[in-house]
Amino acid sequence: MRKEEIRSRIKARKAMLTDAERQSAADAVFAVLENSVAFMLADNILLYHSLPDELSTRAFIEKWHDRKNFFLPRVHGVNLEVLPYNRSSLRLGAFQIEEPQGDDVRDISSIELIVVPGVAYDRCGNRVGRGKGFYDRLLASTHATKVGVGYDFQLVDDIDSEPHDVVMDLVVTEHEIIRVRRR
Numbered sequence: 001m002r003k004e005e006i007r008s009r010i011k012a013r014k015a016m017l018t019d020a021e022r023q024s025a026a027d028a029v030f031a032v033l034e035n036s037v038a039f040m041l042a043d044n045i046l047l048y049h050s051l052p053d054e055l056s057t058r059a060f061i062e063k064w065h066d067r068k069n070f071f072l073p074r075v076h077g078v079n080l081e082v083l084p085y086n087r088s089s090l091r092l093g094a095f096q097i098e099e100p101q102g103d104d105v106r107d108i109s110s111i112e113l114i115v116v117p118g119v120a121y122d123r124c125g126n127r128v129g130r131g132k133g134f135y136d137r138l139l140a141s142t143h144a145t146k147v148g149v150g151y152d153f154q155l156v157d158d159i160d161s162e163p164h165d166v167v168m169d170l171v172v173t174e175h176e177i178i179r180v181r182r183r
């Protein structure tokens with residue numbers, strides 16, 4: 001399926017979610033994540049600070065930030081920078097996302113695990129994002145384990161992938177865990 005068609009279908013489906021459904025899906029997905037070997041082994045983890053239409057990462061960040069080194073992305077031109085998470089120094093940035101402020105920009109090579117937001121995934125690990133290529137550019141330069149997270153309906157049968165798209169290692173929804181075979 002074409003990316004544009006996927007984006008509009010998923011948007012419509014997300015609009016139907018109740019608060020209770022959002023909450024239980026986020027709880028389920030992040031319970032899987034925290035029990036995964038990849039999460040247990042990783043100290044340095046890049047998360048995302050969720051937008052209202054994404055699986056909420058708030059409770060998960062709150063629960064684990066004392067025991068893991070969490071990082072968040074910050075939009076810088078067409079690229080994403082990686083900075084340490086610090087609850088008291090977040091600021092509303094591009095696209096109304098809370099981002100770390102300051103100049104403590106880290107090298108992506110120090111990140112072991114990346115929890116990637118996405119609009120849709122297929123069972124081969126292909127991912128559709130919001131169409132600006134931010135994550136594709138970031139993920140092109142890392143060997144970190146990449147975990148795509150989303151609601152069950154964000155799993156689609158197939159995605160017309162492009163050469164620049166970076167494949168996930170793991171995709172987690174409230175009902176499925178997909179381990180993608182390394183190629």
Ligand SMILES: Nc1nc2c(c(=O)[nH]1)N(C=O)[C@@H](CNc1ccc(C(=O)N[C@@H](CCC(=O)O)C(=O)O)cc1)CN2
Nearest residue numbers: 048049050051073075080095097117129130132134135
């Ligand atoms: N929580 C979160 N943080 C993130 C991302 C993300 O998808 N989610 N990003 C992932 O790249 C980067 C920011 N990029 C973004 C790009 C577009 C939109 C967005 O809301 N797009 C609207 C369309 C608006 C427009 O076209 O101007 C949309 O998708 O409805 C949000 C973030 C870095 N941080």
Ligand SMILES: Nc1ncnc2c1ncn2[C@@H]1O[C@H](COP(=O)(O)OP(=O)(O)OP(=O)(O)O)[C@@H](O)[C@H]1O
Nearest residue numbers: 127128129130131132133134135136137140164165
């Ligand atoms: N590694 C890259 N280097 C340069 N340009 C890239 C790279 N990856 C993606 N792009 C460009 O970014 C644009 C958006 O790509 P695409 O539609 O695949 O984004 P997406 O995967 O949905 O979004 P995102 O990565 O932000 O979640 C395309 O025009 C593409 O050419």
